[in-house]
Amino acid sequence: MGESSDKEINRLVEIAKANNADIIIAAGGGKVIDTGKAVAYEMKVPVVVVPTIAATDAPCSALSVIYTEDGVFERYLVLPKNPDCVLVDTSVVAQAPVEYLVSGMGDALATFWEADTCAKSCKPNVLTGGCPPTLSAIALARLCYDTLLEHGLPAKLAVEKQVVTPSVEAVVEANTLLSGLGFESGGLAGSHSVHNGFTVLEESHGKLHGQKVAFGTLTQLVMEGRPADEVNEVLEFCASVGLPICLEDVGLPSPSREDIRKVAEATTAEGETIHATWFPVTADLVEAAIWAADALGKGHKAK
Numbered sequence: 650m651g652e653s654s655d656k657e658i659n660r661l662v663e664i665a666k667a668n669n670a671d672i673i674i675a676a677g678g679g680k681v682i683d684t685g686k687a688v689a690y691e692m693k694v695p696v697v698v699v700p701t702i703a704a705t706d707a708p709c710s711a712l713s714v715i716y717t718e719d720g721v722f723e724r725y726l727v728l729p730k731n732p733d734c735v736l737v738d739t740s741v742v743a744q745a746p747v748e749y750l751v752s753g754m755g756d757a758l759a760t761f762w763e764a765d766t767c768a769k770s771c772k773p774n775v776l777t778g779g780c781p782p783t784l785s786a787i788a789l790a791r792l793c794y795d796t797l798l799e800h801g802l803p804a805k806l807a808v809e810k811q812v813v814t815p816s817v818e819a820v821v822e823a824n825t826l827l828s829g830l831g832f833e834s835g836g837l838a839g840s841h842s843v844h845n846g847f848t849v850l851e852e853s854h855g856k857l858h859g860q861k862v863a864f865g866t867l868t869q870l871v872m873e874g875r876p877a878d879e880v881n882e883v884l885e886f887c888a889s890v891g892l893p894i895c896l897e898d899v900g901l902p903s904p905s906r907e908d909i910r911k912v913a914e915a916t917t918a919e920g921e922t923i924h925a926t927w928f929p930v931t932a933d934l935v936e937a938a939i940w941a942a943d944a945l946g947k948g949h950k951a952k
Contacts, residue, residue, distance in 0.1 A: 652716045653680040654723075658687045665692050672697065678749070679705035679858060683713040687726055695733040702749040703742045703821045705756045705858055708735045709829030720854045722845035722915075739813045739821050747808045748857070748891075750817075753824030754801050755863030755892045758883065760828045761787075761794035762866055763922075764835025766873065770927035774836040786834035793827035796820065798882075801890050839869030839916075842923035843935070846916030850908055853900045856893070863892040864899050864942065871945070872938035873926060884949055895946030896939070909939050 651657070665673065665688060673692065675685020676699040689696035690713075698708045707714075713726040742750065764782050767774065771781045782790075796819050803816035843865030847853040853861060867887070870880045884894055893899045901908065913936035916923055923930050 652718055652720055653683040653687070653714060654716055654718045656718055658684055658691065658715075661688045662691045665694075670694065674699060676701060678702050679707040679714075680716075682707040683715075686711075686728060686732060687713040687715070690726075690728050697734045697736065698732045699736050700825060701741055702745045703737070703753040703824040704749040705753060706760070706825060706828035706832060708732065708737065708825045710833050712833065716848070720848060720851075722848045735825070737821060737825060739818055742821055743808050743811050743813045743817060745808075747805055750808050750820065750824070751805055751890050751892060752857035752859035753828075754797055754805075754820065754890055755857075755859030755861075755866075755887070757793050757797055757824045757828035757831075757859075758886070758892070759837075759840035759862050759866045759869075760831040760835065761790040762869060762883075763838035763840050763925075764790035764831060766838035766869070766927070767836035767925050770925055772925050774834075782835040786831065789827055790831035790835045793823045793831050796823040796827065798886060801886065805890050836925055837922035838925045839872060839923040839930075839935075840865040842916045842921040843868045843912070843939070845921065846912040846914075846935070847899060849911050849915045850901065850904070852904075856900050860893050861899050863887050864894065864896075864946075867894065867942040867946065868935070868938045869923075871942045872930070872934055880945070884945060888949055893946075894949060896943045898946070909936055912936075913939065 671694055673685050673689040673694060673696045675682045675696060682698050686696055700708045711728040711731045715723045715726050717723050764787055768782045768787055773779060800816035800819040804820035807814040807817050840862050844861040847861045887894050896904055913932040916935045917930055917932045
């Protein structure tokens with residue numbers, strides 16, 4: 650399986666039907682999990698999610714991200730319910746390359762900032778069509794962020810040695826449960842839209858979802874004009890654990906103006922979650938924010 654695409658979902662549905670499957674077990678990373686959830690939805694059977702890495706918040710969410718067969722973001726499939734069971738063995742997660750855990754931190758990093766944007770705008774949650782984030786949703790999202798700041802680097806260092814510590818346990822919970830509940834209840838905004846925009850450039854396909862989301866978070870903060878201390882806190886956290894802070898880090902060492910314009914236009918396509926912010930967002934704004942975030946990251950590296 651390569652992509653969480655309609656073709657792959659339909660292929661697996663046919664296999665499941667042929668074998669009279671009455672339950673789907675999705676074991677693996679985010680795209681495997683999203684595909685499994687979609688197959689279970691089409692089959693109208695329960696799904697058990699068994700993450701072998703903690704690279705995304707896919708395990709707990711009632712959402713599947715659908716891509717084209719070439720890896721370009723296509724749409725969100727909002728599911729009627731969350732997975733029936735999620736089983737995470739941190740000893741298994743700790744055996745995976747540390748890059749996956751760090752990528753999960755990048756995905757989780759966006760949770761608070763996107764929920765905060767949705768709260769500021771008071772727009773309906775575009776994932777559910779419901780009300781703006783509740784106080785409990787913001788509290789979960791904030792706990793996710795604070796957990797990363799406190800435990801992110803110690804967890805990375807532990808997984809580099811393939812051992813499980815309380816910090817690893819905390820970050821796995823943040824990456825999967827807190828982030829999953831946080832984004833679902835709090836809403837998405839610019840971070841994930843910028844990720845989706847990057848998928849139009851094949852050069853970025855070698856980077857993990859959370860890596861691109863992390864740079865998307867920096868871009869969102871710059872675009873929204875967040876205070877310098879908030880931007881710097883995110884920048885320094887990303888640098889400390891090895892998340893992208895400039896375009897080179899997301900596979901784009903020397904992008905052209907045309908490349909970034911394509912990303913900006915895809916980021917602001919109709920229906921994208923970046924429009925959840927409290928002011929009108931245009932491709933011009935996103936393009937400028939991407940270049941500015943790249944400059945901030947390069948400046949940090951030059952220190």
